[in-house]
Amino acid sequence: MSEILLQIKNIRKWFNSQEKELMVIDGVSFDVREGEFISILGPSGCGKTTLLRIIAGLEKQDEGEILLRGKSITGPGQDRSMVFQDYALFPWRTVLGNVLFGLEIRKIPKVEALEKAKKFIKLVGLEGFENSYPHELSGGMRQRVAIARALVCEPEILLMDEPLSALDAQTRNVMQSELVRIWQETRKTIIYVTHNIEEAVYLADRIAVLSRRPAKLLDLVEVELERPRNRFSKEFIELRARIFNLIQG
Amino acid sequence: MRVKDFFIFFFSIGIFLVLWEAYYWIFISNPFVLAPPSKVIVTFIQLTLGDPKFADSGFQMLTDMAYSIYHYALGFASAILVGFSIGLIAGWSKTVEKLIYPIVELIRPIPPIAWIPIAILLLKLTHTAAAFIIFIGAVFPILLNTMYGVSSVEKKYVEAALTLGATKTSTMLRKVIIPASMPAFFNGLRVGSGVAWMCVVAAELFGVSQFGLGYKIQLARLYHSPDVVISYMLAIGIIGLILDRIYRLAEDRLLSWRRGFVVE
Numbered sequence A: 001m002s003e004i005l006l007q008i009k010n011i012r013k014w015f016n017s018q019e020k021e022l023m024v025i026d027g028v029s030f031d032v033r034e035g036e037f038i039s040i041l042g043p044s045g046c047g048k049t050t051l052l053r054i055i056a057g058l059e060k061q062d063e064g065e066i067l068l069r070g071k072s073i074t075g076p077g078q079d080r081s082m083v084f085q086d087y088a089l090f091p092w093r094t095v096l097g098n099v100l101f102g103l104e105i106r107k108i109p110k111v112e113a114l115e116k117a118k119k120f121i122k123l124v125g126l127e128g129f130e131n132s133y134p135h136e137l138s139g140g141m142r143q144r145v146a147i148a149r150a151l152v153c154e155p156e157i158l159l160m161d162e163p164l165s166a167l168d169a170q171t172r173n174v175m176q177s178e179l180v181r182i183w184q185e186t187r188k189t190i191i192y193v194t195h196n197i198e199e200a201v202y203l204a205d206r207i208a209v210l211s212r213r214p215a216k217l218l219d220l221v222e223v224e225l226e227r228p229r230n231r232f233s234k235e236f237i238e239l240r241a242r243i244f245n246l247i248q249g
Numbered sequence B: 001m002r003v004k005d006f007f008i009f010f011f012s013i014g015i016f017l018v019l020w021e022a023y024y025w026i027f028i029s030n031p032f033v034l035a036p037p038s039k040v041i042v043t044f045i046q047l048t049l050g051d052p053k054f055a056d057s058g059f060q061m062l063t064d065m066a067y068s069i070y071h072y073a074l075g076f077a078s079a080i081l082v083g084f085s086i087g088l089i090a091g092w093s094k095t096v097e098k099l100i101y102p103i104v105e106l107i108r109p110i111p112p113i114a115w116i117p118i119a120i121l122l123l124k125l126t127h128t129a130a131a132f133i134i135f136i137g138a139v140f141p142i143l144l145n146t147m148y149g150v151s152s153v154e155k156k157y158v159e160a161a162l163t164l165g166a167t168k169t170s171t172m173l174r175k176v177i178i179p180a181s182m183p184a185f186f187n188g189l190r191v192g193s194g195v196a197w198m199c200v201v202a203a204e205l206f207g208v209s210q211f212g213l214g215y216k217i218q219l220a221r222l223y224h225s226p227d228v229v230i231s232y233m234l235a236i237g238i239i240g241l242i243l244d245r246i247y248r249l250a251e252d253r254l255l256s257w258r259r260g261f262v263v264e
C-alpha cells in the first residue's frame, strides 16, 4: 500500500450567517494516500466545497488540523492546485497564457515553460486553441483549460470541485474517462468533490461519503472495480445502491 | 464606416458649414466680430504653413500645438503615475482607501480652473504651472477608476492565483490585480485625458504659460481676429478628437480579451 500523503484530522467549521452560528463540518477525519484518486461525496450544500477550500488553505478550520506529509497546512501553497466549481480562468489570458500562469510564478525558463504548457494543452485535448480567450470556449473546453492549468504546476495534490457538474450527461461521461486517462498518465493524487454518486463510483479509488449538513464522515468506501469501469455492470450498480442507501439512511 | 454612414457624416458637416457661412453674411458681415468658414479655412492653412502674415506676430499653429501637447503630456503623465499608484494601493488596502478618501472627496469638487491662481503664485507663469492644472484635472478620474477596478477584482481570480502558487503580494498585484483592473484603468485614462485636454486650454487661456493654443486664442481676441480664434479652436477640437481615438485604439488592442462579454 502506498504511503499517506494527507491527514485530515477532526475538522470542524462554523460559519456566521445572519448572526447565527452555522455548523458546516462536524469532525471529519480521513487520510489520503499518495497517488490515489479519492472522491468526497455528499448532498448539495453539505460542506464539500468548504472542506476542499480548507485543504487548499483558502479557508480556516475552527478545530482540527490537516497535515501534508506530517506538516500542518496554514495557507495556500505550491503543493496544492485547485480546479474551481466555476473554473475561474483568467479572462485576460489566452488558453496558453492561463496554462503558463503557474509556470511563470515558479520562474520556469520561457522555452521550457512553453514546451510544458503545450504538452499539457495536448494532454487535455485542446491543441489548436492555444491562442483562444476563455470567452471563446465552450464550458467543457474551459474545464479542460482549468485542469491543464492546475496540472501543469505538478502539484502533489490536485483538488477538484465538481468540475463536471455544468456539463450535459454525455460530455460529462467523456470527460470522466478523459480524467481517468490523465490521472493514469500523471499519477497525481486527486481529491475530487462531487454530489453525483455514479461519478464518484466511476472515478475514485475510495469515496469519503459525507452526511447532510453539518457534514460528518459516514463511511470511507473502497471501490475495487477494474478500470475502465463499466457503469452497467452488476457490481457498479450495487455499489451505487449501497452508497445511495448510506446517504439516505 | 459604411458608405451610407460616410455620406451622412459629410452631409451633416456640410449643412453646418453652409448655415454658418449664411449666418455670417446675413447677420454679421464684420471681419472683426466673426469669420465665415471660407475665411477660417484659408487662415487655418496659412497659420499651419507659418505664413509671415501671422508668424511675424507670433501666431504659428504647429509651434503652439507642440507647446500645448507638451503641457498635456507633462501633466497627464504625472497624473497617470500618481493616480495609478495611489489608486492601486487604495483599491488593494481598505485602510489606505479610508485614509485618502476624505482628502480626495474634499479636493475633487474644486474645479481645476480654481487652482490656476495658486498655480501661478506657486510656480509662476511656467510650463510646470500649466502642467499642474492638467495634473489636477486628470488625476482624480484615473485614481478613482483604478481604485474601483482594483477593489472590484473578483475574489475567485485571486483565489485561483493563490492555489496556483502566487502567494506573494507583489506577484498577485502584477499578474492578477493589475491586468484584471485594466478595463477600469483605461476608462479612467480616457475620461482623464478629456478633462486634461480641456484643462490645457483653460490654463493657457489664463496665461499660466505664455505659449500654446489656449493662450493664442486669447491673444487673437485682443487682436480682433476671429478667424484666428476659430482656427485655434478648430485645432483644439481636432487634437482632442485624435487623443480620444488613440486611447480607444490602444484599449481595443490591449483589452481584446474583453470582446464577447462587454455589452456595448
Ligand SMILES: Nc1ncnc2c1ncn2[C@@H]1O[C@H](COP(=O)(O)OP(=O)(O)OP(=O)(O)O)[C@@H](O)[C@H]1O
Pocket: A015, A016, A017, A022, A024, A042, A043, A044, A045, A046, A047, A048, A049, A050, A051, A195, A213
Ligand atoms: N462564506 C460563507 N459564509 C457563510 N456561510 C457559508 C459560506 N460558505 C458556505 N456557507 C454555507 O455552508 C454550507 C456549505 O457550503 P458548501 O459550499 O461547502 O457546500 P457544498 O457541499 O459545496 O454544496 P454544493 O454541492 O451545492 O456545491 C452552506 O449551507 C452554505 O450556505
Ligand SMILES: [Mg+2]
Pocket: A048, A049, A050, A085, A161, A162
Ligand atoms: Mg460546492
